Amino acid sequence: xxxxxAGLMEFVQKRLPELCEAFAQMPLMQLRVTTSEGSVTLxxxxxxxxxxxxxxxxxxxxxxxxxxxxxxxxxxAFTTVAADVVGIFHSSPDIPGLGGAVSADQVLGYIEALxxxxxxxxxxxxxxxxxxxxxxxxxxxxxxxFVIDTGPTEIEPPEATEAEQEPELVEPPRI
Amino acid sequence: xxxxxxxxxxxxxxxxxxxxxxxxGVKTVAIFSEADRNSLHVRLADExxxxxxxxxxxxxLNIPNIVSAAEVSGVDAIHPGYGxxxxxxxxxxxxxxxxxxxxxxxxxxxxxMGDKASAKKRMAEAGIPVIPGSGIIESLEDAREFxxxxxxxxxxxxxxxxxxxxxxxxxxxxxxxxGLETASGEAQAAFGxxxxxxxxxxxxxxxxxxxxxxxxxxxxIHVGERDCSVQKPGHQKLLEEAPAxxxxxxxxxxxxxxAVRATRAAEYANAGTLEFLVTDDGNFxxxxxxxxxxxxxxxxxxxxxxxxxxxxIRIAAGERLTVRQEDIxxxxxxxxxxxxxEDADNKFAPAAGKLGSVLLxxxxxxxxxxxxxxxxxxxxxxxxxxxxxxxxxxxxxxxxARMRRALGExxxxxxxxxxxxxxxxxxxxxxxxAHTHVTWLREEVLQPPAA
Numbered sequence: 001x002x003x004x005x006a007g008l009m010e011f012v013q014k015r016l017p018e019l020c021e022a023f024a025q026m027p028l029m030q031l032r033v034t035t036s037e038g039s040v041t042l043x044x045x046x047x048x049x050x051x052x053x054x055x056x057x058x059x060x061x062x063x064x065x066x067x068x069x070x071x072x073x074x075x076x077a078f079t080t081v082a083a084d085v086v087g088i089f090h091s092s093p094d095i096p097g098l099g100g101a102v103s104a105d106q107v108l109g110y111i112e113a114l115x116x117x118x119x120x121x122x123x124x125x126x127x128x129x130x131x132x133x134x135x136x137x138x139x140x141x142x143x144x145x146f147v148i149d150t151g152p153t154e155i156e157p158p159e160a161t162e163a164e165q166e167p168e169l170v171e172p173p174r175i
Numbered sequence: 176x177x178x179x180x181x182x183x184x185x186x187x188x189x190x191x192x193x194x195x196x197x198x199x200g201v202k203t204v205a206i207f208s209e210a211d212r213n214s215l216h217v218r219l220a221d222e223x224x225x226x227x228x229x230x231x232x233x234x235x236l237n238i239p240n241i242v243s244a245a246e247v248s249g250v251d252a253i254h255p256g257y258g259x260x261x262x263x264x265x266x267x268x269x270x271x272x273x274x275x276x277x278x279x280x281x282x283x284x285x286x287x288m289g290d291k292a293s294a295k296k297r298m299a300e301a302g303i304p305v306i307p308g309s310g311i312i313e314s315l316e317d318a319r320e321f322x323x324x325x326x327x328x329x330x331x332x333x334x335x336x337x338x339x340x341x342x343x344x345x346x347x348x349x350x351x352x353x354g355l356e357t358a359s360g361e362a363q364a365a366f367g368x369x370x371x372x373x374x375x376x377x378x379x380x381x382x383x384x385x386x387x388x389x390x391x392x393x394x395x396i397h398v399g400e401r402d403c404s405v406q407k408p409g410h411q412k413l414l415e416e417a418p419a420x421x422x423x424x425x426x427x428x429x430x431x432x433x434a435v436r437a438t439r440a441a442e443y444a445n446a447g448t449l450e451f452l453v454t455d456d457g458n459f460x461x462x463x464x465x466x467x468x469x470x471x472x473x474x475x476x477x478x479x480x481x482x483x484x485x486x487x488i489r490i491a492a493g494e495r496l497t498v499r500q501e502d503i504x505x506x507x508x509x510x511x512x513x514x515x516x517e518d519a520d521n522k523f524a525p526a527a528g529k530l531g532s533v534l535l536x537x538x539x540x541x542x543x544x545x546x547x548x549x550x551x552x553x554x555x556x557x558x559x560x561x562x563x564x565x566x567x568x569x570x571x572x573x574x575x576a577r578m579r580r581a582l583g584e585x586x587x588x589x590x591x592x593x594x595x596x597x598x599x600x601x602x603x604x605x606x607x608x609a610h611t612h613v614t615w616l617r618e619e620v621l622q623p624p625a626a
Contacts, residue, residue, distance in 0.1 A: 086224055086243040113243030114273065138247040140224040141240060142209060 087113030184256030208234030531588030
């Protein structure tokens with residue numbers, strides 16, 4: 001087994017059961033989780049069963065997960081809380097359980113690097129869905145740490161953010 | 176030797192360093208921006224960390240995230256490559272203060288050589304020729320005396336200068352008073368500071384640089400010279416070769432000896448490059464020192480049979496440089512063509528986008544250092560270098576023929592590249608005769624004089 005599928009298996013074994021449980025209780029029909037090792041789509045066949053479809057994509061060494069897209073339910077938005085610094089992630093002891101209320105300035109954990117602890121705030125008001133990163137795990141920039149349900153809103157097409165990104169030339173290296 | 180090294184760079188040089196580490200049995204940690212997630216250096220490294228969004232200032236120059244990645248992954252050392260953080264003494268200091276060996280010179284050497292004025296002063300003290308300059312001109316008589324000593328033509332420059340404002344070329348003494356007056360007036364108008372100084376103007380100089388290696392025990396050698404005279408407007412190198420063609424043996428020896436003296440004067444360790452301007456009369460003048468590995472290092476590697484990046488790592492790990500100066504002998508000739516995503520017919524405007532099919536040359540005597548592949552993204556955020564093609568053969572004419580053959584094999588779909596301008600350069604009779612100089616490309620290839 002190569003390292004990429006090893007990473008994916010680790011994800012499936014460690015994180016998936018928790019995610020399935022959360023998914024089972026959400027009013028959603030489908031949830032796609034994309035990590036850098038591959039993507040997992042959870043789909044509800046009936047009221048209480050779910051099936052996992054695992055497909056390996058680009059190989060990566062360290063575990064990362066970047067976006068959670070609720071595909072099948074327009075009108076419900078999930079917000080992911082991502083790391084904006086590199087370091088070791090730790091969750092707060094008092095993070096809420098599934099469905100618990102979360103306020104925007106609530107500290108859900110911190111990232112420690114170079115003896116500095118950077119707090120991770122929820123950033124939005126909503127309900128707690130899942131902790132994605134594990135305690136003590138190294139996280140890099142943009143890595144998903146938590147998922148928060150912000151309730152029914154207009155879902156923006158995911159491509160929009162990428163297309164709007166203005167290319168910007170910053171200080172080409174002096175060679 | 177180190178156990179694990181973080182590479183604080185991207186593109187072909189990050190790959191080059193990953194490869195050198197792997198050959199030494201050293202594990203590698205890549206960093207990348209969100210725009211480089213699928214790049215080859217990330218794929219080939221043992222571990223990788225995203226350190227920020229695409230803009231360099233927030234990713235490849237993001238010192239806190241880079242040093243955090245080094246800490247989290249448990250590396251012993253950080254290799255900065257070229258560009259980005261490679262010549263920032265603060266980065267070298269921060270690495271050291273967090274217990275990571277910076278694979279490069281001491282921070283003090285970076286600081287000394289990074290400041291033009293202090294570098295020039297130290298070099299002049301060490302007896303290295305620098306371009307003669309006058310100091311601030313107080314009177315016409317001052318200027319006259321200086322110009323008589325160094326000889327015409329001279330260049331008048333504003334101390335507050337920049338952008339060509341307050342600059343005047345003066346070819347003979349009769350024109351000196353008028354030149355000083357206009358330059359000073361222009362400088363006063365543009366910068367509110369009319370002070371000017373005079374420098375000897377070098378006519379059509381060549382850019383010849385000397386590669387040096389020094390270990391941390393004071394053993395310093397040169398690894399010969401490179402001619403990098405073929406430059407785009409704006410002094411950016413496009414084609415480099417080793418050894419420098421049409422350079423008399425005694426000039427070459429003096430130049431290389433000066434480079435070793437300069438390296439010692441800078442209390443330098445690791446790999447570095449001394450850049451000189453060389454005139455046709457055999458005089459050379461120190462320009463600057465690059466305190467890092469350079470883009471064009473492969474031409475030296477193939478001609479001298481020395482792995483410079485491997486030596487950078489070994490020297491930083493505290494090993495002694497076991498190569499002796501007398502073992503340094505050039506064999507054959509090497510040429511490097513920088514294949515950039517640029518349009519030479521449109522002021523070298525950079526291009527970006529998704530590449531189509533990519534076919535790179537190979538066969539005898541060809542080395543290609545690149546990070547691109549079919550379907551790879553060329554983000555608009557960074558330097559436009561796509562690949563370096565290095566042709567090596569037993570002499571210069573054969574190396575030119577080999578390079579021409581290699582360029583013919585090269586196919587990079589999806590962006591405009593510098594392959595066609597390289598073909599024009601190689602076809603030029605004055606290139607074949609090695610009559611290039613720093614403005615040759617602009618004057619004789621891009622805007623050739625009317626026939």
